[in-house]
Amino acid sequence: MLKQVSASASKAFKAGLRHFWAECTPAEVPSNTNLCILPNGVRVATEETNSPLASIALYIEAGSRFETACNNGITHFIEHMAYKGFNSMTKYQLKDSLFLMGAKLNAQTSREIQIYSAKCLAESAGNIIHILSNVITDLALSEEEIEAERYNICLEMVDADNDPKQVVFDYLHQTAFQGTPLSQRVIGPTRNIQRFDRDFTATFLCEHYQPYKLALVSSGCLDHCEMVNFALARFGHMVGNPAYESDEGPCRFTGSQVIYRDDSMPFAHVAIAVEAPGYNSSEYLKLLAASCIVGSWNKCQGGGINNASPLAQSAATTNICESFESFYITYRDIGLWGCYFVCDRMNLEDMVYNIQNTWMNLSVSTLYSEARRGALQAYLKLAKAISGDPCDDIGMQAIYRCSRKSIEEIANDLSTVNQQNIKETVDKYIYDKCPAVVAVGPTENLPDYTRIRAGMYWLRF
Incomplete structure (x- = not known):
């Protein structure tokens, strides 16, 4: 049998x-x-x-x-x-x-x-x-x-x-x-x-x-x-x-910075990320929803001030970047949560400020509508992946969990995501945390690491 x-x-x-x-x-x-x-x-x-x-x-x-x-x-x-x-x-x-x-x-x-x-x-x-x-x-x-x-x-x-x-x-x-x-x-x-x-x-x-x-x-x-x-x-x-049996080794995260300056490139490519939990974490869906709230945008996209993401609204109306995308890269026991963007050399400081301002708002004043939008977009993202090739979802869960959650169970889990637990999760993993920063291209106007680190928190009363 x-x-x-x-x-x-x-x-x-x-x-x-x-x-x-x-x-x-x-x-x-x-x-x-x-x-x-x-x-x-x-x-x-x-x-x-x-x-x-x-x-x-x-x-x-x-x-x-x-x-x-x-x-x-x-x-x-x-x-x-x-x-x-x-x-x-x-x-x-x-x-x-x-x-x-x-x-x-x-x-x-x-x-x-x-x-x-x-x-x-x-x-x-x-x-x-x-x-x-x-x-x-x-x-x-x-x-x-x-x-x-x-x-x-x-x-x-x-x-x-x-x-x-x-x-x-x-x-x-x-x-x-x-x-x-x-x-x-x-x-x-x-x-x-x-x-x-x-x-x-x-x-x-x-x-x-x-x-x-x-x-x-x-x-x-x-x-x-x-x-x-x-x-x-x-x-x-x-x-x-x-x-x-292979030793997967430690999974230590280090807040640090790597800059590769090349002034011959037309645009700077920058990524800022913080340590996040892995694929099996109970907070995976909350951080995925938070990443969807930040969203993505590029110049080929319309919408202007009518974009749902506040960061996309700012990028579309002030022309501070060519594109940006929020990402959440997960491994079994650790992950990277952050934002990658491409912009002109003179707009680096403004773009970093806007990204960090969006992150701090997530931890302080996430709205109900933003939480629901993030949860629904996370559900759409996962559902599209499963419907495209179910083998991808089955294989990942078989390797990482030795079990499988159905899309209905994932939808039920996402239905519990709200503005309060998103704020708590962002406060836990992003607020006042040391980021890893990487920049390639004309990076002269990029703020130094101490200023970027200082932007990871607000003075709150």
Whole structure:
């Protein structure tokens, strides 16, 4: 029986793990979602829908947070090697097989999670799962492909360095989480890329891609028992070794500043962020709603004084920036909450003042209408993500929570968000806190860090 697969058979394996989900049991899932844990620790989550297509993804707890300075970038390197051929199938055979199935593969790597995904017809699910399993168990790692991907990654590095927004957020992680693995770039440094070879990559795969770090998820007209059987056939042979369990390292936040001045750039790109709780926090939705209240704006957007966000009203009517966007980046146990903006060099001081003024108003005088607008926009944002590809939501919750909240439960939680608890949460995490500040471009007019820090509080009587 399915429930026996996910419970008693894995108790002995879980007992040897320090992993956060070692004591969890698959529960609290929507009626059309099934979640279980195989005997070796692989999580299998499925959502049955009437869609004729199947969306299948393999989520892996891997990324730059689980790497060291010596192997930083290896997970991203493995992503590049993923579909370059297996010992049992050349890349040309793989290409022909995908063409005949009409399937589309994708891969992406972040600081905490790596995803290999596919969209296909339901009858091709078994073949797709076989391909996804080969990515972590049967990579060919030919020297010719390794050299080609080294070159491609170097080109990717050049593109990343030419994108001011990506540079800002890489610097933001480096300064906010300095001295911790979260500060490392996903792509890694050039010196590491040149060192990665077949033996190094194969050893890392064997040691760090453990079954208890895997979650196989699907959405579409796929039967859960059938998915479990596929998972047992392809991943059931993997044997986890708790001795190789990755240490995710500390998650220390440091209020600090990084400035890269380049007067040849037409605009300055700036990000200001504070420490925030992670994905599993009970205050996640409140801070997400607060972020939606601040909102986003760019010059292509109309509205002027009729924009809902006070910061957008100010930006539209005074022309102090080209664009801004509020962000809330979450990891398992920590996050970054803040605002990224692009503006002319002479408007930096005014823009920083307006952002901080908006934040302080959130902690002092959030209105009922603003709280409801923020909660509804947060709901819309989450609902769009789930409706776009449910696998993303299922996989994230399977990795972080080992359970799944339905959109109805999320809506119920957001219905409790009001102006009072938003003010309390903003006061707790933002008011009078040291920010991390990053600026790239013509930054001459940016206030120094002590002035920005002083703007994080108001004298209140």
